[in-house]
Amino acid sequence: MDPRTSAQDVMRCDLCETAVVQMHCDTCLVNLCKACVGEHMISDESKKHEIVKFKLRKTTPQYPGCTFHRERCEMYCKQCDSPVCISCIASDQHKGHAFLKMLQLLDERKNKIMKDLIELNETIYPTYQDIASDVQSRMSQLEKEYGDLSTAITKHGEDWHREIDKLVKKLKAKVDEIKSTQLQTLQKHLDEINKNISDIKDEIDSNNVIVNENDISKLFNINRYRDLPEKYVPSLPKFTPGRIGELCKLFGVLSASSLSSVKHGYTMKTTQKSPEAGSSPPVKRLLDEPETVTTIDTDYSRNVHLYNVACLSDEEIWTNGNDNTMKLYSINQGSLLKSITTTSGNKPQDIAVTKSGDLVYIDYDDRTVNIVKNEKIEVVIRLQNWKPCGVCSTSSGDFLVIMIRNDDKQTKVVRYSGSTEKQKQSIQLDDKGNSLYSSDSYIRYIKENKNLDTCVSDNGATAVVVVNQAGKLRFRYTGHTPAPKNEPFYPRGISTDSQSHILTADLFNDCVHIIDQDGQFLRYIDCGLSRPYGLCIYTNDNLFVAQWVNKQVKKFKYLK
Structure with missing residues (x-):
């Protein structure tokens, strides 16, 4: 042997x-x-x-064995669309053919699987959920309308004498029969849709396993889910009352009914994105020198430092400091419009504005994420063993929350839809099992980029940590030298613009760093800043900077 x-x-x-x-x-x-x-x-x-x-x-890729030679296939023949070994390549059968390394093919196919998973999670699965909801709504509407139909027949029957009771019952029975038939058809249709939803969930779970196992032999086809089911549109019979006379003819008859299907009655649900993400934004270049548009003096008290700024519009901004008050200011008038006090009396750790214009704030000590609607504060997320540090509202309307465990030993990012944590949307470890984020400080800010990367300003790690939509580390940005004041890089607030630039505040160097979406340094904004802390960019790419000590918010134009 x-x-x-x-x-x-x-x-x-x-x-x-x-x-x-x-x-x-x-x-x-x-x-x-x-x-x-x-x-x-x-x-x-x-x-x-x-x-x-x-x-x-x-992890070593699972190379397939060659069907002709006792060797593993480390290459892939494009012309033959099949894996090949070294002996196959040397044979006349593949002479002049183009080859790919299996590792390269593995990466391409894993990328395809990841794109398909995104489509399943964000498009196909929600579409089927909407279809199921639509069918259920139609069934409820049928119940109501058929009920109205029965009531009309009953009312008309009450105007007649006892001798027509049998006819009334007969017609109502016919209505019930038609209703039952249509509801049975719709129920069967709904069962098929729910089965597809279950199958899609199984595909998602199965292919997450495939990605982790690196097994390129296990591929799947989601085309059958892209072909959406037929849409059934029932029509009700119409009751036409007749005059008293010949009972059978004059009492009234039901018109014909139908339950037809429409081949393309549904359309695929598209992922909700911000206006910038809906189409390619126009290319804008950095100005040679950023321009200060305006400066807003806030009215925080002497012993309060200004921390954060969040744009409600290009003319109104929310701010907060190290007291328990959040303030809304007019940019043009420089006046205070509104003040909101936290429910707990604690200072807000971070603030953000949702797509619908509601203010969201982090209560670190109370372990909550809160939303302000019509000046009423509601707890959206309450954590048990974790403390929230930063929050942002994403292009899809979700929340990204970065949090630290109670024992200050672990940090992670979690995506929420409202108050519900999204499954498999937690970001904590890299491919080697090491923590992506530090646990040395509670000062962290988070922002979703236009390319759907998650960007975290990690003060404890003295870095900006960027991961892709799948939670894989793309890069760490640890500053640029020479710095304006040659001080260490301790990033604070973070924001992104229409060009997918990432901007972060450098408190001790009195500047803002601008890097591209791949982590390459582009330039500083250091014109007259003093202890910049919070950042916010509105849809027109104007930058707002909250300054820690002098309690001013500066508005900059830096793109042309």
């Missing part, structure tokens, strides 16, 4: 084929014993070999 292929034997070194595997090269995906590590390192000096202990190796 060959010890290398025996299921009872331990794994052997790929070089000497005799010694037990102890190490692994993540670059070449080769298993090694300690004695062969040096030989492997010098075998190809053009590569940067990453040698790790075997148990710490990265």
